[in-house]
Amino acid sequence: MKRVFLLAASIGVVSAVAYGQSEEQSTGSVTGNVQMLWQSYSEDPVIGAIVPPEKTGFNAYGNLIYNQGGFSAGMRYESYLSAVLGFPGRFKGSGIGYRYARYADPTGKVDFTVGNFYEQFGSGIVLRSYEERALGIDNALDGVRLILRPVNGIEVKALYGRQRLDFDSRLINGPGTVRAVDGTLDLNSLLESKGGLDWKTKIMLGGSFVSKFQTGGTIAKDSLLLELPENIGAWSYRIDAMRNGWTAGIEYAGKINDPNADNGYTYRNGEALLFNLGYTQRGLGISLSAKTVDNMSFRSDRDVLLFDLPINYIPAITQQHTYNLAATLYPYATVISGESSASAEIFYSIPKGTKLGGKYGTKLSANFAAANGLDTTQLAGVEGVVYGYERNSWRFGPSKFVRDFNIQISRKESKNFKWKYTFYNLEFNTLATPVTTTFKGIVYADIHVLETQVKTRKRQSLRTEFQALFTDQDKGDWGTVLAEYTWSPHWFASVIDQYNFGNPDPDARVHYLYGAVGRIDGPHRLSIGYGKRREGIFCIGGVCRAVPASNGFEINFSSSF
Amino acid sequence: MTIAIKNAAIIACLGMFCSGVFAQALPGVQLKNLDGESINTRQLLTEGQPTLICFWATWCSPCKRELNNYAELYEDWQDETGVNIVAVSIDDQRSIRRVAPYVNSVLWDYDVLLDPNKDFARAMQVVNVPHTFLVNGDGEVVWQHNNYSDGDEEEVYEQLLKLAE
Structure with missing residues (x-):
């Protein structure tokens, strides 16, 4: 705590000095943001959702930055009372988790x-x-x-x-x-x-x-x-x-x-x-x-x-997918001990006004990524104990970790209608990236996603996603349907149903239905959701964390000024 | 006891902060553009003209919808209001190499900056993308919006016209 005091004191002194020196300059400015996430939990043995003793989870953050000329100072206050499921459970209590002073x-x-x-x-x-x-x-x-x-x-x-x-x-x-x-x-x-x-x-x-x-x-x-x-x-x-x-x-x-x-x-x-x-x-x-x-x-x-x-x-070599099934069922993460990988990607727009491009143009993209284990030879005896292996080349080794091919076409047909189709072909080694406990080996999956968007009235639109994943391995086939209605610029309502219709075990053919409504007012955003969410992998910007199955309410608020 | 001290420290910080002015001016952060040139974010503004700063990422669908929709209107907006759009990508090392190919393939005419470790996003208090700021000709943030849904461009246009008055 002494450290926080020292920092506060030093910031105070520095800014007092800055004020003293800069009466003619502009005064400083303060900016900040707040985020709150509250979840309630209900038990659901079918999906494995549990209720922690606290029955609810609450994470909150408040950031403040003070700026004056080249000087800035900031801090973040954090609360985990207690941490929402899926976060490191050892995060607890409230206090300052980040503070700094800077001069540029x-x-x-x-x-x-x-x-x-x-x-x-x-x-x-x-x-x-x-x-x-x-x-x-x-x-x-x-x-x-x-x-x-x-x-x-x-x-x-x-x-x-x-x-x-x-x-x-x-x-x-x-x-x-x-x-x-x-x-x-x-x-x-x-x-x-x-x-x-x-x-x-x-x-x-x-x-x-x-x-x-x-x-x-x-x-x-x-x-x-x-x-x-x-x-x-x-x-x-x-x-x-x-x-x-x-x-x-x-x-x-x-x-x-x-x-x-x-x-x-x-x-x-x-x-x-x-x-x-x-x-x-x-x-x-x-x-x-x-x-x-x-x-x-x-x-x-x-x-x-x-x-x-x-x-x-x-970072992982594969593309960061955004559609529900591709993003959450088999997301690849780098094998930290070692891997060889390569990727190729192309983006192309067919010009508007051409026969193929249509009135507004057509956008195409294709992406291929592959990763294998290293090309190595295990060392014997004492050397093996101390050094493990030696690498023979920079090339791909024999063990396949992932193949991810996807192609996307998106097109605006009229002022009020656009669509996008994406196809994925995946080969995913669940031994290299252990995202599932029900299957060990290579999952071969095809995923189809059709997204449409219709402008229904002035400033209102309906967006839908129809997704299907087909595989003979692991939990079998999945489907996801999403519908989202927006009243720009303030309101949205969405409902998503993820359904494991092809699970070999009929009792595990579960619907994960989740609905949310929200309001956005400039930098302020409030959303309230209710439903079931699958145990799975939650990824942002290339990093993934496993989250447990959950069932219940969620309220999210964020704001900045 | 510890809690009391902690609160005192926070109040001290807040009190000190409060003597400043609650207004968002543009912080100065060094970023690279797609030509590899270093740009200080304070140089983004043109005196007397509005700037729209849009935080986005190649993996963010609503962000791409937003900027693709603005792209169709950008020429008209520029003629009428003189606005300059700056698209700040927060793609990190996993996807940063996709930014230039994507931007060129979809024909955006924006200034595009790379913020791979979110230094500028953090300084602008961006919690998640898309987050859009409208900065007036005096360098003040006069409007912002977190999230994008189709139709929001009409709100942006209204705000731009208000500034142009």
């Missing part, structure tokens, strides 16, 4: 932060602190960060801090210390005097070094007693180039031996290679990427798993 020089040359901050180096492969509030994910750093831009085209970031792990009426940080530095070089800006900004080719270079410290000790493996390293370093180099609609980028990352819970406490080094290529012109866009990530799990506590204390970020 108006010229952009100096920018420093004390307290909590979020940061990403390059693609995030060696460092990314971020939050996904709706998933309860937050690995904010708590310490000091300095960003310097001494001349145009050069940016250096340096930071020291610990990471957020938990919340028990206050912020609780993990045991490890993270120390990191990153430099980027924008060659065109740097060579501005030689006309660099006018060059057709743009080149950006970058490099990062991240080190973590955690008290060591020893670990027994078979008959060996091994010492745990206390300082672990990771680094990356990257280059990005652009020319006439083309973009290309490559990044290499490495990490020294880091025995941890993800890799079974082996002493193998980590490595990653990321490559991307894109081309775009008006009406067309193409994107290719390939990525091999080997033993790059990097956390500020070697003994934690899943969402706790990641220092880096390794």
